Amino acid sequence: MQWGTTLRNAWLDLIETTIGTSMKIRLLTGDAPANCAASETGTLICQITCPSNYFNPASGGIMAKTGSWTGTASATGVIGYARFLDSAGSVVHGQAVVSKAISLLTSASTPANSITLTFTDTAGVDVGAAVRGTGIQPGTTVLAITSTTVTISIASTGGVSSGARITFGDTSGDTFLNVIDITSIGQPIVVDEFSMIAPGA
Numbered sequence: 001m002q003w004g005t006t007l008r009n010a011w012l013d014l015i016e017t018t019i020g021t022s023m024k025i026r027l028l029t030g031d032a033p034a035n036c037a038a039s040e041t042g043t044l045i046c047q048i049t050c051p052s053n054y055f056n057p058a059s060g061g062i063m064a065k066t067g068s069w070t071g072t073a074s075a076t077g078v079i080g081y082a083r084f085l086d087s088a089g090s091v092v093h094g095q096a097v098v099s100k101a102i103s104l105l106t107s108a109s110t111p112a113n114s115i116t117l118t119f120t121d122t123a124g125v126d127v128g129a130a131v132r133g134t135g136i137q138p139g140t141t142v143l144a145i146t147s148t149t150v151t152i153s154i155a156s157t158g159g160v161s162s163g164a165r166i167t168f169g170d171t172s173g174d175t176f177l178n179v180i181d182i183t184s185i186g187q188p189i190v191v192d193e194f195s196m197i198a199p200g201a
Contacts, residue, residue, distance in 0.1 A: 003200030005061055011198050012058035015093075021052040022087040025069065027098070027177075027189065032081035036092040045079050045182050046071040046189045049087075061198045069191035079180040099173030100180045101129075103165050103193045107148070110135070110160040115143075117150045117160060124178045125150055125168045133166035135159055142168060165193070 016023075030042035051067035084094040102125060108118040122145050131140040137154040144151040150168075160166070169176065175194060182189070 001200055003198070008061035008198035008200055009058035009063075012055075012061070012063040012196055015063070015196070016053075016055045019084065019093050020086050023050045023054050023093075024048065024085040024087060024089050025050065025071075025191070026083045026085065026089075027071075027079045028081055028083070029077040030080045032083075032095050032097055036083075036095055040083065040092075042080060043075050043077050045075050045077055046073050047089075048189070048191065058198070061201055063196045063198075065191065065194040069194065071189050073182045073185055073187040073189060076182050076185060079177060079182065082175060096174035097172075098180060099170040099176055100178070101167050101169030101171050101173075101176035102178040103167045103176070106160055106162055106164045106166060109162045110156055112157060112159040113155045114159065115152050115155050117152060117166060119148055119150065122147060122150055129168040130171065131166060131168055132171055133160070134164050135161070136166065 025048040026044060027046045028042040028044055033039065033041055048069055048071035050069055054065060054067055055063050056066045079098050082096050082098050083092050085092050104119050106117055107120045110117055125142060125145055127142050127145060129142045131142060131152050135156045135158050140152050140154040142150055143153050
């Protein structure tokens with residue numbers, strides 16, 4: 001089934017309309033409950049209160065976060081899932097499995113058949129991490145890192161454009177954080193990137 005871009009954008013924009021302003025995100029340990037109506041399980045690591053307007057208007061069937069999504073840890077543990085609630089924290093509108101990954105934007109283009117990606121900063125990228133993104137071949141991993149470059153294991157046959165979003169790490173979750181093992185109370189937790197793609201492209 002395929003849907004037009006106007007309808008796909010409308011579906012995405014309905015998410016913020018339905019949840020309302022200042023969505024809350026609860027980050028918890030363990031496995032997600034069976035569904036959004038089920039009781040919360042695990043230890044609450046952090047609750048983030050998003051800005052009043054927290055998503056940009058959908059475009060091209062994609063909707064991305066806007067503003068700062070940050071909080072501080074109130075407990076320690078490994079974050080396993082997130083729940084998305086209204087501003088009162090009384091209605092769970094969504095939940096997602098969380099895995100450890102980081103997304104960076106390239107700061108220069110990578111020519112075809114090259115193994116070097118360039119960024120303004122590579123903090124958070126680990127040797128051996130899986131690499132995904134437009135122009136990246138399946139099975140690619142990180143071989144080496146400098147402060148501004150990442151050497152990958154499989155050459156990009158088509159090249160990678162400047163400004164492309166590249167993800168490093170475990171992308172098996174529904175959403176990602178660059179740190180999920182929280183070791184101290186008061187530790188800052190930041191959602192750097194969050195986007196949603198409507199079905200039916």
